[in-house]
Amino acid sequence: MNGASREALGAAREALDAxxxxxxxxxxxxxGELAAVTALLHREVSxxxxxxxxxxxxxxxxELARRLLSGQVGGETVDLVSGMVRSRWSNSRDLVDxxxxxxxxADLTAAQRAGALDSVEDELFRFGRIVSSSPELRSALxxxxxxxxxxxxxxxxxxxxxxxxxxxxxxxxxxxxPRGRSLEAGLESLSKLAAxxxxxxxxxxxxxxxxxxxxxxxxGAVLAKLYGRxxxxxxDVDPAVLGGITVRVxxxxxxxxxxERLDEATRRLAG
Numbered sequence: 566m567n568g569a570s571r572e573a574l575g576a577a578r579e580a581l582d583a584x585x586x587x588x589x590x591x592x593x594x595x596x597g598e599l600a601a602v603t604a605l606l607h608r609e610v611s612x613x614x615x616x617x618x619x620x621x622x623x624x625x626x627x628e629l630a631r632r633l634l635s636g637q638v639g640g641e642t643v644d645l646v647s648g649m650v651r652s653r654w655s656n657s658r659d660l661v662d663x664x665x666x667x668x669x670x671a672d673l674t675a676a677q678r679a680g681a682l683d684s685v686e687d688e689l690f691r692f693g694r695i696v697s698s699s700p701e702l703r704s705a706l707x708x709x710x711x712x713x714x715x716x717x718x719x720x721x722x723x724x725x726x727x728x729x730x731x732x733x734x735x736x737x738x739x740x741x742x743p744r745g746r747s748l749e750a751g752l753e754s755l756s757k758l759a760a761x762x763x764x765x766x767x768x769x770x771x772x773x774x775x776x777x778x779x780x781x782x783x784x785g786a787v788l789a790k791l792y793g794r795x796x797x798x799x800x801d802v803d804p805a806v807l808g809g810i811t812v813r814v815x816x817x818x819x820x821x822x823x824x825e826r827l828d829e830a831t832r833r834l835a836g
Contacts (some may be wrong), residue, residue, distance in 0.1 A: 570659035573652035592675035600669035611829040623651035713741035
Protein backbone atom coordinates (compact mmCIF):
# COMPACT_ATOMS: atom_id res chain seq x y z
CA MET A 566 0.00 0.00 0.00
CA ASN A 567 1.10 3.56 -0.63
CA GLY A 568 0.35 7.01 0.70
CA ALA A 569 -3.07 7.45 2.25
CA SER A 570 -3.82 3.72 2.33
CA ARG A 571 -0.65 2.97 4.29
CA GLU A 572 -1.61 5.58 6.89
CA ALA A 573 -5.18 4.26 7.04
CA LEU A 574 -3.94 0.70 7.56
CA GLY A 575 -1.63 1.87 10.34
CA ALA A 576 -4.54 3.57 12.09
CA ALA A 577 -6.69 0.45 11.68
CA ARG A 578 -3.97 -1.74 13.20
CA GLU A 579 -3.70 0.59 16.18
CA ALA A 580 -7.48 0.47 16.63
CA LEU A 581 -7.41 -3.33 16.54
CA ASP A 582 -4.58 -3.47 19.08
CA ALA A 583 -6.45 -1.09 21.37
CA UNK A 584 -9.56 -3.24 21.10
CA UNK A 585 -7.76 -6.51 21.77
CA UNK A 586 -5.98 -4.95 24.76
CA UNK A 587 -9.24 -5.82 26.48
CA UNK A 588 -8.89 -9.54 27.13
CA UNK A 589 -12.67 -9.89 27.38
CA UNK A 590 -12.85 -9.38 23.59
CA UNK A 591 -12.88 -12.74 21.80
CA UNK A 592 -10.16 -12.27 19.16
CA UNK A 593 -11.18 -15.43 17.27
CA UNK A 594 -14.78 -14.22 16.91
CA UNK A 595 -13.50 -10.82 15.82
CA UNK A 596 -11.32 -12.52 13.20
CA GLY A 597 -14.25 -14.46 11.78
CA GLU A 598 -16.40 -11.35 11.54
CA LEU A 599 -13.65 -9.33 9.88
CA ALA A 600 -13.18 -12.18 7.41
CA ALA A 601 -16.91 -12.02 6.59
CA VAL A 602 -16.60 -8.26 6.02
CA THR A 603 -13.61 -8.90 3.74
CA ALA A 604 -15.65 -11.35 1.67
CA LEU A 605 -18.52 -8.84 1.43
CA LEU A 606 -16.26 -5.99 0.29
CA HIS A 607 -14.50 -8.24 -2.20
CA ARG A 608 -17.79 -9.41 -3.66
CA GLU A 609 -19.59 -6.03 -3.72
CA VAL A 610 -17.34 -3.83 -5.84
CA SER A 611 -19.80 -0.93 -5.94
CA UNK A 612 -20.10 -0.93 -2.15
CA UNK A 613 -16.38 -0.71 -1.52
CA UNK A 614 -16.12 2.09 -4.06
CA UNK A 615 -18.77 4.06 -2.20
CA UNK A 616 -17.04 3.39 1.13
CA UNK A 617 -13.70 4.65 -0.21
CA UNK A 618 -15.04 7.56 -2.30
CA UNK A 619 -12.97 10.62 -1.29
CA UNK A 620 -15.83 12.88 -2.37
CA UNK A 621 -18.06 11.48 0.39
CA UNK A 622 -17.85 12.69 3.99
CA UNK A 623 -16.15 10.26 6.34
CA UNK A 624 -19.03 10.23 8.83
CA UNK A 625 -21.54 9.53 6.06
CA UNK A 626 -19.50 6.51 4.98
CA UNK A 627 -19.18 5.36 8.59
CA GLU A 628 -22.93 5.61 9.07
CA LEU A 629 -23.51 3.54 5.92
CA ALA A 630 -21.15 0.88 7.24
CA ARG A 631 -22.95 0.85 10.59
CA ARG A 632 -26.36 0.44 8.92
CA LEU A 633 -25.12 -2.43 6.77
CA LEU A 634 -23.27 -4.32 9.49
CA SER A 635 -25.29 -3.73 12.65
CA GLY A 636 -27.01 -6.93 13.66
CA GLN A 637 -24.82 -8.94 11.28
CA VAL A 638 -21.57 -8.71 13.27
CA GLY A 639 -20.64 -7.61 16.79
CA GLY A 640 -20.30 -4.03 17.92
CA GLU A 641 -16.50 -4.21 18.04
CA THR A 642 -16.35 -5.17 14.37
CA VAL A 643 -18.86 -2.47 13.43
CA ASP A 644 -16.74 0.13 15.23
CA LEU A 645 -13.53 -1.07 13.56
CA VAL A 646 -14.96 -1.01 10.05
CA SER A 647 -16.68 2.32 10.64
CA GLY A 648 -13.36 3.79 11.67
CA MET A 649 -11.66 2.32 8.62
CA VAL A 650 -14.07 3.85 6.13
CA ARG A 651 -13.65 7.28 7.74
CA SER A 652 -10.02 7.14 6.61
CA ARG A 653 -8.82 8.02 3.15
CA TRP A 654 -7.80 5.12 0.88
CA SER A 655 -5.71 5.42 -2.28
CA ASN A 656 -7.53 2.50 -3.90
CA SER A 657 -10.82 0.79 -3.06
CA ARG A 658 -9.13 -2.61 -3.11
CA ASP A 659 -6.80 -1.46 -0.32
CA LEU A 660 -9.78 -1.37 2.05
CA VAL A 661 -10.43 -5.06 1.34
CA ASP A 662 -6.76 -5.93 1.83
CA UNK A 663 -6.76 -4.06 5.14
CA UNK A 664 -9.89 -5.81 6.42
CA UNK A 665 -8.34 -9.17 5.55
CA UNK A 666 -5.08 -8.26 7.30
CA UNK A 667 -6.97 -7.26 10.44
CA UNK A 668 -8.82 -10.59 10.37
CA UNK A 669 -5.52 -12.44 10.18
CA UNK A 670 -3.94 -10.35 12.94
CA ALA A 671 -6.97 -10.97 15.16
CA ASP A 672 -6.60 -14.73 14.67
CA LEU A 673 -2.88 -14.51 15.42
CA THR A 674 -3.74 -12.53 18.55
CA ALA A 675 -6.01 -15.39 19.61
CA ALA A 676 -3.08 -17.79 19.12
CA GLN A 677 -0.78 -15.49 21.07
CA ARG A 678 -3.19 -15.35 24.00
CA ALA A 679 -3.30 -19.14 24.05
CA GLY A 680 0.49 -19.37 24.00
CA ALA A 681 0.37 -21.04 20.57
CA LEU A 682 1.78 -18.35 18.29
CA ASP A 683 5.13 -20.09 17.83
CA SER A 684 3.32 -23.29 16.87
CA VAL A 685 1.12 -21.47 14.36
CA GLU A 686 4.13 -19.81 12.75
CA ASP A 687 5.91 -23.15 12.49
CA GLU A 688 2.81 -24.87 11.06
CA LEU A 689 2.37 -22.19 8.41
CA PHE A 690 6.00 -22.68 7.37
CA ARG A 691 5.71 -26.46 7.27
CA PHE A 692 2.45 -26.32 5.32
CA GLY A 693 4.17 -24.11 2.74
CA ARG A 694 6.97 -26.65 2.42
CA ILE A 695 4.45 -29.48 1.99
CA VAL A 696 2.64 -27.59 -0.76
CA SER A 697 5.88 -26.74 -2.58
CA SER A 698 6.93 -30.40 -2.52
CA SER A 699 3.57 -31.73 -3.73
CA PRO A 700 2.45 -30.49 -7.18
CA GLU A 701 -0.70 -32.62 -6.89
CA LEU A 702 -1.75 -30.95 -3.63
CA ARG A 703 -0.96 -27.48 -4.93
CA SER A 704 -3.00 -28.18 -8.05
CA ALA A 705 -5.97 -29.35 -6.00
CA LEU A 706 -5.84 -26.30 -3.75
CA UNK A 707 -5.53 -23.81 -6.61
CA UNK A 708 -7.91 -25.49 -9.08
CA UNK A 709 -10.29 -22.73 -10.22
CA UNK A 710 -12.91 -25.27 -11.21
CA UNK A 711 -13.09 -26.73 -7.69
CA UNK A 712 -15.57 -25.23 -5.25
CA UNK A 713 -14.51 -23.41 -2.11
CA UNK A 714 -16.34 -25.96 0.02
CA UNK A 715 -14.46 -28.84 -1.63
CA UNK A 716 -11.12 -27.13 -1.00
CA UNK A 717 -12.13 -26.42 2.57
CA UNK A 718 -13.02 -30.06 3.15
CA UNK A 719 -9.69 -31.16 1.69
CA UNK A 720 -7.80 -28.83 4.02
CA UNK A 721 -9.79 -29.89 7.05
CA UNK A 722 -9.00 -33.51 6.26
CA UNK A 723 -5.32 -32.61 6.08
CA UNK A 724 -5.10 -30.24 9.05
CA UNK A 725 -8.00 -31.13 11.32
CA UNK A 726 -6.68 -32.45 14.63
CA UNK A 727 -3.09 -32.13 13.41
CA UNK A 728 -2.63 -28.36 13.39
CA UNK A 729 -3.70 -25.53 15.66
CA UNK A 730 -7.24 -24.29 15.02
CA UNK A 731 -5.87 -20.83 14.15
CA UNK A 732 -3.53 -22.32 11.53
CA UNK A 733 -6.44 -24.21 10.03
CA UNK A 734 -8.64 -21.10 9.88
CA UNK A 735 -5.90 -18.98 8.30
CA UNK A 736 -5.07 -21.56 5.63
CA UNK A 737 -8.70 -22.36 4.83
CA UNK A 738 -9.48 -18.64 4.35
CA UNK A 739 -6.42 -18.18 2.16
CA UNK A 740 -7.23 -21.13 -0.09
CA UNK A 741 -10.99 -20.61 -0.34
CA UNK A 742 -10.74 -16.81 -0.76
CA PRO A 743 -7.45 -16.26 -2.66
CA ARG A 744 -8.54 -12.91 -4.13
CA GLY A 745 -6.13 -13.21 -7.04
CA ARG A 746 -3.01 -14.07 -5.04
CA SER A 747 -0.85 -17.11 -5.47
CA LEU A 748 -0.93 -19.66 -2.65
CA GLU A 749 2.78 -19.11 -2.02
CA ALA A 750 2.39 -15.32 -1.75
CA GLY A 751 -0.50 -15.72 0.66
CA LEU A 752 1.40 -18.13 2.91
CA GLU A 753 4.43 -15.84 2.91
CA SER A 754 2.24 -12.92 3.95
CA LEU A 755 0.74 -14.94 6.82
CA SER A 756 4.19 -16.03 7.97
CA LYS A 757 5.40 -12.42 8.05
CA LEU A 758 2.38 -11.35 10.10
CA ALA A 759 3.00 -14.19 12.56
CA ALA A 760 6.70 -13.31 12.86
CA UNK A 761 5.88 -9.64 13.46
CA UNK A 762 3.37 -10.62 16.12
CA UNK A 763 5.85 -12.92 17.83
CA UNK A 764 8.47 -10.16 18.04
CA UNK A 765 5.95 -7.99 19.86
CA UNK A 766 6.14 -9.14 23.46
CA UNK A 767 2.85 -8.96 25.31
CA UNK A 768 2.25 -8.67 29.05
CA UNK A 769 -1.22 -9.58 30.27
CA UNK A 770 -1.85 -7.27 33.23
CA UNK A 771 -4.73 -7.93 35.63
CA UNK A 772 -5.48 -5.35 38.31
CA UNK A 773 -8.28 -4.71 40.77
CA UNK A 774 -8.98 -1.28 39.25
CA UNK A 775 -7.99 0.31 35.93
CA UNK A 776 -4.40 1.56 35.89
CA UNK A 777 -3.72 5.24 35.34
CA UNK A 778 -1.80 6.35 32.27
CA UNK A 779 1.22 7.06 34.48
CA UNK A 780 1.07 3.59 36.02
CA UNK A 781 0.79 1.97 32.58
CA UNK A 782 3.76 3.93 31.25
CA UNK A 783 5.88 3.12 34.31
CA UNK A 784 4.98 -0.57 34.24
CA GLY A 785 5.64 -0.81 30.50
CA ALA A 786 9.03 0.88 30.84
CA VAL A 787 10.15 -1.39 33.68
CA LEU A 788 9.01 -4.56 31.92
CA ALA A 789 10.77 -3.47 28.72
CA LYS A 790 14.03 -3.08 30.65
CA LEU A 791 13.57 -6.41 32.40
CA TYR A 792 12.92 -8.36 29.20
CA GLY A 793 15.07 -6.31 26.85
CA ARG A 794 12.25 -5.73 24.38
CA UNK A 795 9.34 -3.36 23.90
CA UNK A 796 6.34 -4.56 25.85
CA UNK A 797 2.71 -4.29 24.83
CA UNK A 798 0.28 -4.32 27.76
CA UNK A 799 -3.00 -6.21 27.51
CA UNK A 800 -5.05 -4.82 30.37
CA ASP A 801 -7.82 -6.54 32.30
CA VAL A 802 -9.67 -5.62 35.48
CA ASP A 803 -10.61 -8.21 38.11
CA PRO A 804 -11.78 -7.04 41.57
CA ALA A 805 -10.64 -10.42 42.97
CA VAL A 806 -7.06 -9.22 42.67
CA LEU A 807 -7.79 -7.19 45.84
CA GLY A 808 -5.71 -4.14 45.16
CA GLY A 809 -2.75 -5.97 43.71
CA ILE A 810 -1.64 -6.76 40.20
CA THR A 811 -0.78 -9.86 38.21
CA VAL A 812 1.52 -9.66 35.21
CA ARG A 813 1.91 -12.61 32.85
CA VAL A 814 4.60 -12.60 30.16
CA UNK A 815 4.58 -15.89 28.31
CA UNK A 816 4.73 -18.62 30.97
CA UNK A 817 6.09 -16.31 33.67
CA UNK A 818 3.62 -14.88 36.17
CA UNK A 819 4.46 -12.05 38.58
CA UNK A 820 2.10 -11.47 41.51
CA UNK A 821 2.03 -8.66 44.06
CA UNK A 822 1.04 -5.07 44.58
CA UNK A 823 1.95 -2.48 42.00
CA UNK A 824 4.35 -0.66 44.32
CA GLU A 825 6.05 -3.82 45.59
CA ARG A 826 6.64 -5.30 42.15
CA LEU A 827 7.84 -2.04 40.61
CA ASP A 828 10.21 -1.44 43.55
CA GLU A 829 11.52 -5.00 43.26
CA ALA A 830 12.01 -4.60 39.51
CA THR A 831 13.88 -1.34 40.11
CA ARG A 832 16.16 -3.02 42.64
CA ARG A 833 16.89 -5.87 40.21
CA LEU A 834 17.79 -3.37 37.51
CA ALA A 835 20.05 -1.43 39.85
CA GLY A 836 21.71 -4.53 41.30
